[in-house]
Amino acid sequence: MTTTARHPKTLLVIVAEAALEKTLVRDARERGAQGWTVAEVHGASLEGVREGTWEADRTIELKFICEAAVADAIADHVIATYAKHYAVALYFADVRVLRPERY
């Protein structure tokens, strides 16, 4: 039954301008993130609509599954460093994973 055991982890989702992808991934790795997925999205926020029609208008959604403390560290850093000048959205969710050592 060990393979079906569920382990609690935190999912951190960051929606940000695509220009930030490299730096966000670098910062997250430095704070203990082991893996991530990126998807291109489009949408709108208080700062306006981002349609993603060409390079400078693209938006990404970055997902990290990690320990709660790591997710907190990443989120605090992102808010402190980028939120002032970039359109950034963040949220957390509790998730359960099968192989905890991977996150």
Next chain:
Amino acid sequence: MLDVVVFFFLLGVAARLAGSDLKLPEALYETLAIYLLLAIGLKGGIELSKQPIGALLPQVLACMTLGFAIPFVLFPLLRMLKLAGPDAASVAAHYGSVSVVTFAVATAALARAGIAYESHAALWVAVMEAPGIVAGILLARLAARRDAGAASTRWGELAHDVLLGKSVLLLAGGLAIGAVAGEAGTAPIKAVFVDPFKGVLALFLLELGLVAGARLTEVKRFGAAVIVVGLAAPPLLGLAGAALGWVLGLSAGGVALLATLAASASYIAAPTAMRIAVPEANAALSITAALGITFPFNIVIGIPLYIALAQRITP
């Protein structure tokens, strides 16, 4: 009479303003951009294979110096228009860098008018992309030097992003391939990279029309300053480019192309680089001026003006 490719741009603008759902797939946009950059590079490279590259060094240095100098000239003027320091630096960087598509439209216009130009002109485009961006970042740093909280620039990363970004990489790569393979070597791929060029350019301009149309609706947000910048900068900078071309002893077509490059504003390399290097600058302001106003101005009105000017001042 406008060049036929410009009509595609106008169609895109009209579609966007009319609220059409027309949209080119992202992957197609990427593909067209890659094609255009490679094709422009190849064409220039084939010409490079026919002449000693060392002889072009003065031209290359002059083009780079022009690109670097433009932001320093524009910055104080933009500050007079009451733009904030970082915004002025960012806008200046966009104008210091160049628009490859504006260049492509200018070469199409010259070809149609039967005016000869230096066929290695793509080399100028490749070397003029980066200097303006570097100058804009320097200006932003100088303007913010009293601001203790200002972020430091990661120059290494920035150089990597700009010099190995797709526009410089593909242009330079195309130039290199063309120069090494020469006319005979590239003959087998001519059917793909040379003959369909104008049709592809037309399709790309349709997409840019859609994007520019979206920026036009943003003009209201920034008021008169962005219109003044977008319309006044190109003729001013175009004059500077034409003067440099004249000093370098270029042909009429070459003078027109250098004027076009000086007058054009980057909307691919510069926005991304400035977004990272000068986050406090308003990205929408620069893009609206560069793509919403200057780009349409140049391809509809500017290029015919620069060509007429070049024909006047060259023997």
